[in-house]
Amino acid sequence: MMPEWVLKKAAEEMLDYNGSGQSVMEMSHRSPVYDEIIRETEALFRKTLSVPDNYKVLFLQGGATSQFSAIPLNFMNGSGKADYIVSGQFSKKAADEAKKYGDVKVIASSADKTFSYIPKITREDIREDADYVYVCYNNTIFGTTFPYIPDTGDIPLIADMSSCILSQPIDVSKFAVIYGGAQKNMGPAGLTVVIIREDMLGNARDITPVMMDYKVQADNNSMYNTPPTYSIYVHKLILEWINNEIGGIENMEKINREKAAILYDYLDCCTLFKPTAEKGDRSLMNVCFVTGDKELDAFFCKEAAAEGFVNIKGHRSVGGMRASIYNAMPIEGVKKLVEFMKAFEAKHK
Ligand SMILES: *Cc1c(COP(=O)(O)O)cnc(C)c1O
Helix, strand or coil: CCCHHHHHHHHHCCCCCCCCCCCHHHCCCCCHHHHHHHHHHHHHHHHHHCCCCCEEEEEECCHHHHHHHHHHHHHCCCCCEEEEEECCHHHHHHHHHHCCCCEEEEEEECHHHCCCCCCCCCHHHCCCCCCEEEEECEECCCCEECCCCCCCCCCCEEEECCCCCCCCCCCHHHCCEEEEECCCCCCCCCCEEEEEEHHHCCCCCCCCCHHHCHHHHHHCCCCCCCCCHHHHHHHHHHHHHHHHHHCCHHHHHHHHHHHHHHHHHHHHHCCCCEECCCHHHECCCEEEEECCCHHHHHHHHHHHHHCCCCCCECCCCCCCEEEECCCCCCHHHHHHHHHHHHHHHHHCC
């Protein structure tokens, strides 16, 4: 969901942005008024996540999935080897895509237990000459998140943070590249944000499509072609909401921890539902659970939808239930869900 504050502000400014006489949708991306929007968005993003000066922030199209290809095309440029930690479906897809371009080694996987935990790795697991190590930081479908930042030494660490970015502060300097599709926590679909350390730029393969060459995008301030202008503008509103309405990213984390605790505390003590992710690796954003009975799961989802709890069905590949409690979900929403679950449990003991 989107914060109501953001939707209202976008509605207010829909026909006339800031006295410009135009909707943001109507602006040329080369106009001074739009230029100010994208610059302010970048400045706010940098401030919100404390992005160090030696990192570029890119506003791209193509979704997280396009980065699955862009990453090997830009960074498999030394030994041609890359090491992947497969902790869910999105890292598996990323590894499969990278295999087209070079020598991919899955150095750890949690496929043995339906991705219910995060594999632990150490420096010894990483090939010394790997061009990079890849992780998916929050596993949207399975409801797990990295409880640690893998120590990769001098080898660049690359992270897909699509479903957790902006949910809490993160030490950007521990990563060479962080990226995410906007649609989970940063705004509407259509925008992909990439944070990239400057020394990573400039070694793309000759065959890399120009749109996937991060250096070209960085040199052109994300305007090599038309960027997703309206999504960038709504992303700016999201950043304003986090900073001005929520009180900053630290407060955002506090609220997210509170929300997740309400659900997990209930799941840990109730008898009908069971959380599926291992305790130490649980996601703050995606809370997955089952009853153990597929029919009862389906019935729960149906009853929940009738009460207004939409999208609670687990991903089509795993079933069960998944409560996605991204930034915009208020604490009251989580409390109401738990009340509903308690009532359901009382009826189906
Ligand atoms: C949703 C998601 C993706 C896919 O994003 P698209 O923008 O649809 O390509 C990739 N990785 C993670 C972690 C996701 O949550």
